[in-house]
Amino acid sequence: MKLLLVYHFFHPDTVISARLFADLATDLRDAGHQVTVFTGNRLLRGEGELPEKEAWNGVEICRFRRPNFRQGSHLGRLLNSFILQLKWLCGLWRRRADFDAIIIGTDPQFTYLMFPWIRLICGKVRLIHWVFDLYPEAILVGSRWWMRLLAWLMKPLAWISYQFVDDMVDIGRCMRERLERYGGRCDRHTLTPWALVERSEPSLEAVDSGERITLLYSGTVGYAHDLSRFIALARECRHRDLPIDFCLAGYGNRFDDQVRVLTDEDINIRVAGFASESELAVRLSSADMHLISLRPGWEGIVVPSKFFGALAMGKPVLFDGPRGSCLARWCEEYGIGYVMDDVSSMADRLSGLDRASLSARGIRAYQVYREHFSREVVVGGWKRLLSKRE
16 A cells, blocks of 8 residues: 655654654555655754655655744744645645555644645545644643634634544544544544553563652653642652652653742652653663653543553553543553542552552553553554555
8 A cells, every 4th residue: 555644743853753653654664555754844853954855764755844933832833834734735736646545643733624635636545644632622721812712713624624534543532532522434543652662571670679669750741741749749758758759850841830849848859851762761660650640621632652651661650630531541440550639648549559569560551551552552553444445
């Protein structure tokens, strides 16, 4: 099958979603598909422009030039999105007979606006939408009034656009529930992200050493994430003199703001910065349990990928977020972690932790990852999806 993958960022970008699309492209190529990628010509974090054409690992990369408007600005991000979409559609027109199926992600924003035009240009091409972040819902819960107004006006366009999709691929049950409200006759699939670092066995180094237990938050801190309750939990543990340390290793547009409340008295909280991919396995292995956060109202809009990274290391998780989220459901359904209701009761549960229970939950987390969320399992799901109509 001749496949086109469309996403804002791709190799050599190291942002997680770009890496996932790169992994998917190479795995589908290895399965015998002919893979082309339409992407942008800039890195998410970095200056300069990438070459327009590149053959990489048997994958054809076509990069389309966009201005260097700042991605951290609402207006800049919107302009980048609309310019890229227009250029992709022009590129697709020139190659309208080249592809059997098109897989489109959700970066840049509002990529679904292309769906009716793709159907007009390419006729019966199979259109597949892999939804990482749900728009316009993400804007409706986390933006300024004028962006919320724009998002509200865009919602009917989302409904219209989704009617042209053949396969809707979500990354969690809570996201599927939101997408089902748009209706449509598409086939629905859940294919989650996988961890960038996978191990052949669970990492038990931290569990087997030392008397103190370490809880780690590692990854992006954006509008959907809140560290305040983890900080409150750490302070409660300190007041009770529990042998528990916290490490907040984050980055993003909200990280510095949220850790600014720390004082010299927070002796059981350590702050760390960004870890490169070469350092990531060591960092993720260094803790006994991983912290995952999701603000109320964001369930089904985003699914934090750090959850899968924790399980791949064989680490249980402590999730602070809505019980309706798929992460909360997975924690309880699979017995791989805890869901925090309030700080006091969570501190009670942490006070009863021992090495044996942590080790058991870590091994269970690793087994669940291998069975349900690993790259091999998820890409296998993609192969089955594509084979249904070949």
